[in-house]
Amino acid sequence: MSQPAALITTEQLAAMLGDPNLRLYDCTTYLEPAPEGSAVPYRAVPGDKTFAAGHIPGADFLDLQGEFSDTSLQHFFMMPDVAQLEASFGRHGLDAGKTIVLYSIGTVMWATRFWWMLHSLGVEARVLDGGLDKWKEEGRPVVTGAPKGYPATTFKAAPRPGCFVDKEAVLAKIGDPATVIVNALGPQFHRGLEPSRYGRPGRVPGSVNVPAATLVNADKTLTNLADAQAKFAAQGVTREKNVILYCGGGISATIDLLLLTQLGYDKLTLYDASMGEWARDPALPIETD
Structure with missing residues (x-):
């Protein structure tokens, strides 16, 4: 790959x-x-x-x-x-x-x-x-100073539905065999072994863990597609399933999303508020080891 x-x-x-x-x-x-x-x-x-x-x-x-x-x-x-x-x-x-x-x-x-x-x-x-x-x-050129910008344009979006979901959508998919929920945070936070700056420690119940950090090399490049595929497959993330990604604030999970998209997965969405919302809402279930 x-x-x-x-x-x-x-x-x-x-x-x-x-x-x-x-x-x-x-x-x-x-x-x-x-x-x-x-x-x-x-x-x-x-x-x-x-x-x-x-x-x-x-x-x-x-x-x-x-x-x-x-x-x-x-x-x-x-x-x-x-x-x-x-x-x-x-x-x-x-x-x-x-x-x-x-x-x-x-x-x-x-x-x-x-x-x-x-x-x-x-x-x-x-x-x-x-x-x-x-x-x-690599010693490539850099310059200093404020941005000069580009000439303004008229930007017209062609939105793709379903790229972002809210807590109600995530809650409704817990336990759904056609869906896999993926946590991109580190394993210690996924398992609830350390205090979380977002609120209650732990994870969305039933979610699996593919930490974004494990998809990045030491030189800050992303891992190759074969390695990424192996890591997702090991957690039961398949192309047939609907995949919901989350992390702390909807940022690091986009590393997982980029690689999944390039692997050909097309049933992908991001829980935008992620643990920043979920961990602070006592009405939402949370799971720890």
């Missing part, structure tokens, strides 16, 4: 720099500890400062929580309505007719989150395998 078509290598991107059809975006967010006594699990801080300190030439910056999430809701990173996304992506010159490349710093999950959002809107993008970390490690 080859690497996913939704990925682009640093070599491929380097050859494209300066191409007028390229639309390149840094998607980085940082999660910082919340103030003591806060009702939220962390503070979401945009990566604009690290962008200004060094980014790939020509890149623009996308602020996930500040501009591309529904901030009226109590959970971070919730998918906003289509009209908000069309306006926001249009302001940043994102054009489905162009080559769209997404990257992030430290972890690929911020880029894969935007990839899944765009996928849900009917637009295909590519994620830089290894992100800015690999790019810099």
